[in-house]
Amino acid sequence: MKFKTTASVSQQVIGLAPGEPQYRILVVDDAHDSRLLLVKLLTSIGFSVKEATNGREAISVWESWKPNLIFMDMRMPIMDGYEATREIKKRETDAVSPTVIIALTANAFEEQRQAMISAGCDDFINKPFREELLLEKLAHYLGVKYLFYEENQEDISQNETNTETILNSLDIVALLSEMPTQWLTQVHYAAAQCSDDLIIELVKQIPSGQSLLSNFLTDLAENFRFEKIMELVDAVK
Helix, strand or coil: CEEECCCCCCCCEEEECCCCCCCEEEEECCCHHHHHHHHHHHHHHCCEEEEECCHHHHHHHHHHHCCCEEEEECCCCCCCHHHHHHHHHHHCCCCCCCCEEEEEECCCCHHHHHHHHHHCCCEEEECCCCHHHHHHHHHHHHCCCEEECCCCHHHHHHHCCCHHHHCCHHHHHHHHCCCCHHHHHHHHHHHHCCCHHHHHHHHCCCCHHHHHHHHHHHHHHHCCCHHHHHHHHHHHC
């Protein structure tokens, strides 16, 4: 095991480095699955996490808890992320350490990016997000140091026989092409929604003789590699 101070996260993160402070992260999203995904990921690493389902709740939690960073969905009912961000930034103009707000958005076109920055967001992440990118943002803005998994020779030998090594993308696409079109559409939708639980439920519908495909997709889902899943399904169409 080892830890790094760099903001570039390319290895498997298994926790926070020894001596790291208790970082407070607020996840704001009205979509339950998206919110749950982020909460599960962040808490598993060691962050202290709270949730809010709209901008009004976000402001209330921010006032009482003072998070270090907020992942803010921009499209929500009651009060959207733009209004909540503007209100938080307005209230903390004299703060020594202002709260970092990172926008979560499905479509970050140039005009929307400018609107998010104008509202007070420090950065943005597209949905579905990559775990690596999200952790890099935390390292960049908060100076988070991570503990990384370090392979030993036995681990490497085992990895040489796992499905990720045995199967290449062409093999997976060939196996996926044998599945019903409706099922493929459902898998693509679940990946677009960043729902690992839904993907794993769909994987259960794969015939028992296709254990390699089941294991491969389960591994991708459990590691939040939703973009890869969508890429593979798109290759079948």
